[in-house]
Amino acid sequence: MGEGTIIAGVSSFYDVYQQGAVTRCKARGLFRKENITPVIGDHVRFSDQGYLEEILPRKNQLVRPAAANVDQVVVVFAIKNPNPHYPLLDRFLVESAQQSIQAVICLNKWDLKEDDQADEMTAVYESAGYQVIHTSAYLKEGIAELRQLLEGKVTVFTGPSGAGKSSLLNAVDSRLVLQTGQLSEKVQRGRNTTRHAKLIPLDSGNGFVADTPGFTSLHLEHIPYPDLGQYYPEFLPWLGDCRFTGCSHISEPDCGVKLGVRRGEISAQRYDSYSELYQEIRREQESNRWK
Ligand SMILES: Nc1nc2c(ncn2[C@@H]2O[C@H](COP(=O)(O)OP(=O)(O)OP(=O)(O)O)[C@@H](O)[C@H]2O)c(=O)[nH]1
Numbered sequence: 001m002g003e004g005t006i007i008a009g010v011s012s013f014y015d016v017y018q019q020g021a022v023t024r025c026k027a028r029g030l031f032r033k034e035n036i037t038p039v040i041g042d043h044v045r046f047s048d049q050g051y052l053e054e055i056l057p058r059k060n061q062l063v064r065p066a067a068a069n070v071d072q073v074v075v076v077f078a079i080k081n082p083n084p085h086y087p088l089l090d091r092f093l094v095e096s097a098q099q100s101i102q103a104v105i106c107l108n109k110w111d112l113k114e115d116d117q118a119d120e121m122t123a124v125y126e127s128a129g130y131q132v133i134h135t136s137a138y139l140k141e142g143i144a145e146l147r148q149l150l151e152g153k154v155t156v157f158t159g160p161s162g163a164g165k166s167s168l169l170n171a172v173d174s175r176l177v178l179q180t181g182q183l184s185e186k187v188q189r190g191r192n193t194t195r196h197a198k199l200i201p202l203d204s205g206n207g208f209v210a211d212t213p214g215f216t217s218l219h220l221e222h223i224p225y226p227d228l229g230q231y232y233p234e235f236l237p238w239l240g241d242c243r244f245t246g247c248s249h250i251s252e253p254d255c256g257v258k259l260g261v262r263r264g265e266i267s268a269q270r271y272d273s274y275s276e277l278y279q280e281i282r283r284e285q286e287s288n289r290w291k
């Protein structure tokens with residue numbers, strides 16, 4: 001009997017990583033009957049005959065990509081080319097928060113910086129409680145910090161297409177991208193090719209990363225709209241000041257969150273993106289209720 005981490009899955013076979021060695025295992029019918037699908041990141045036990053026997057309890061589960069036991073999500077945005085779309089960044093952050101996964105923001109292409117905008121954004125997100133790192137895959141800046149961040153953890157890279165996720169992974173450890181085969185796939189089949197997500201073991205043998213194809217939009221209608229405010233960490237200290245329980249922080253009087261915005265403790269940009277997202281998912285969920 002062995003124990004390890006699933007790093008890749010293709011139909012009903014799974015590659016299980018255990019101290020540098022990979023064993024290809026087959027899932028038993030048992031899992032299908034119980035409606036359990038093994039995913040990358042799963043800690044599993046497998047038999048000497050190469051069957052998956054047991055999936056150990058998951059600490060969390062990410063939907064896109066399907067992965068379990070993720071320690072952190074690194075959300076990569078370029079400061080230019082393409083220009084950052086901050087409401088989309090907020091959606092990535094909300095999705096991680098909802099799954100109780102720590103998110104770190106990586107502002108890439110720092111070599112293209114021309115004005116103070118990226119510094120201002122850094123301040124907005126740092127004051128909201130996020131760790132923000134600055135990188136340039138071109139100039140190899142911030143790469144040591146990024147590498148350190150990955151050590152000993154299971155990390156999923158996400159962010160819009162073209163932000164530089166593959167380039168950063170390549171700068172951290174050239175084997176990472178070679179193993180995903182992504183660069184060559186891109187050349188052969190054009191951009192945005194879909195692949196199965198894989199966990200790639202870091203050079204040090206301690207930690208894994210998964211790259212994901214870039215998203216250009218992210219729908220969050222699975223998040224109940226009354227909960228949305230909980231996923232903006234800078235709102236939390238103000239929630240106790242709302243007069244009404246279940247306050248939407250939009251139209252009610254005596255709202256703690258709005259007070260935080262007036263006092264300059266919550267960024268107006270973050271509040272506006274909250275309010276827009278709230279109304280969008282509320283509309284969606286209310287119209288579904290009558291279907
Ligand atoms: N100037 C500059 N360009 C970069 C940097 N990092 C990546 N690029 C360029 O940005 C483009 C997109 O980089 P990728 O690494 O393919 O981006 P990605 O996020 O993996 O994109 P998808 O696979 O589509 O999700 C490429 O042309 C890179 O050469 C950087 O730090 N500075």
Ligand SMILES: [Zn+2]
Pocket residue numbers: 242243247248249250252254255256257258
């Ligand atoms: Zn409120």
